[in-house]
Amino acid sequence: MDNRALRYLVEVVRHGGFARASAHAHASQPTLSKAIAQLEEECGARLLERSRRGVRLTAAGELVHRHALAALAESERLRAELDALRGLHRGELRLGLPPLGSSVLFAPLLARYRQQHPQIDIRLMEHGSRRLEQAVLDGELDVAATLLPIGPGLEHQPVRDEPMLALLPQAHPRAGAKRFRLEWLAESPLILFEEGFALNRLIQEACAHHGIAPRETVRSSQVGFILALVAAGGGIALLPRLTVEERRLSGIAAVPLAGRELRWRMVLAWRKGAQLSPAAGAWLALVAGATPDL
Numbered sequence: 001m002d003n004r005a006l007r008y009l010v011e012v013v014r015h016g017g018f019a020r021a022s023a024h025a026h027a028s029q030p031t032l033s034k035a036i037a038q039l040e041e042e043c044g045a046r047l048l049e050r051s052r053r054g055v056r057l058t059a060a061g062e063l064v065h066r067h068a069l070a071a072l073a074e075s076e077r078l079r080a081e082l083d084a085l086r087g088l089h090r091g092e093l094r095l096g097l098p099p100l101g102s103s104v105l106f107a108p109l110l111a112r113y114r115q116q117h118p119q120i121d122i123r124l125m126e127h128g129s130r131r132l133e134q135a136v137l138d139g140e141l142d143v144a145a146t147l148l149p150i151g152p153g154l155e156h157q158p159v160r161d162e163p164m165l166a167l168l169p170q171a172h173p174r175a176g177a178k179r180f181r182l183e184w185l186a187e188s189p190l191i192l193f194e195e196g197f198a199l200n201r202l203i204q205e206a207c208a209h210h211g212i213a214p215r216e217t218v219r220s221s222q223v224g225f226i227l228a229l230v231a232a233g234g235g236i237a238l239l240p241r242l243t244v245e246e247r248r249l250s251g252i253a254a255v256p257l258a259g260r261e262l263r264w265r266m267v268l269a270w271r272k273g274a275q276l277s278p279a280a281g282a283w284l285a286l287v288a289g290a291t292p293d294l
Contacts, residue, residue, distance in 0.1 A: 001042060003075055005035040006068035009047065010140075012036065013065055016054040039064070073139025080277035088117050091279040096125045096132035096144030099221050100199065101266060104242050105160060106145065106287075113286055120279045128196025128221075136271055142280035147198040148265040156267040157288060162240040164262050166255045167226075169233045175253035182210050182257065189217035189235035191226050199264065203238055206262040227252060240264035 011021040011032075018029045025032060040047050047061035057065055079092070093113075097106055110122065125132065125141060132144035133151050150156055166180035174184055185207060192200050207214055217235040220226050226237050227244070231251035244254060268287060270276060276284070 005039040006071055008032050008035045010068050012055060069138050088278050088282060090119055091277055092121045092123055093279040093283055094123045094142045096135055096141045098129050098145055099126060101243055109287055109290055113283060117282060129198035131196045136269060142277060143268050143270045145266060146269050148267055150269050153272050154269040155272045156269040157284060159266040159268055159287060159291060162242050162264040164238050164257045164264055165241050166257055167230045167237045167239060168253045169230060170251050170253050177255055179258035180255040182206055183212060185214040186212045190214035191229055191235045191237040192216055192219050194219050194221045
């Protein structure tokens with residue numbers, strides 16, 4: 001099967017439709033449609049169900065998609081070995097970054113990486129940490145930023161160990177406390193992140209350890225919106241310090257959490273035993289060298 005058609009299928013599935021996949025695949029929608037149609041003809045089965053809400057894999061599509069991921073990962077491994085012969089004069093860095101904290105931690109480093117290796121293409125995937133970990137295991141990504149503890153089958157290097165803050169409306173009875181106790185979450189609704197954010201699980205596990213089940217009020221992936229909800233009295237949020245320390249917290253009290261059981265420990269992870277491309281190795285070395293300054 002044509003690797004290009006397999007890659008188009010993976011992009012269409014990843015982005016939920018032909019329109020969004022077109023920009024990421026650097027191909028027009030008619031080109032994508034034609035390639036998928038030819039792939040379906042070759043397979044002798046329909047691979048995608050199309051609707052106004054997007055696309056969905058059929059049973060045959062699930063099978064082809066799984067093999068497409070494996071075939072493309074093998075192709076990328078071949079490219080990585082060839083890149084090792086060429087050094088860093090060409091290649092690709094397939095990097096996954098979560099929305100939370102990446103602008104502070106990784107945006108300056110990506111700019112520096114681009115300056116040092118201008119001929120390396122950077123392919124960036126932005127999702128919650130759990131989705132990024134799976135993408136690394138599936139061979140879609142070389143390296144992804146995620147939170148400890150990480151899942152099985154991954155190796156990692158540390159990036160940042162950050163304390164957590166409780167963000168409360170200034171009128172909240174606990175706003176004047178020097179330290180915020182997790183048990184107090186039983187008193188107020190809690191604002192969490194969207195599905196797939198590793199921090200959700202860490203917060204829920206820490207609450208369970210204290211025998212409490214917080215009342216969830218709403219979920220969001222946008223720090224600015226979460227802060228606006230807190231300021232409006234919509235609930236309490238728990239965020240790592242670096243995501244809010246340079247923001248104006250009008251109407252919000254930021255109280256450090258008591259104890260050290262809930263911390264935001266960011267790492268870079270890659271598949272255990274994988275031979276990383278020179279581009280990925282250069283990224284890990286750059287971050288490791290900058291970690292003391294972070």
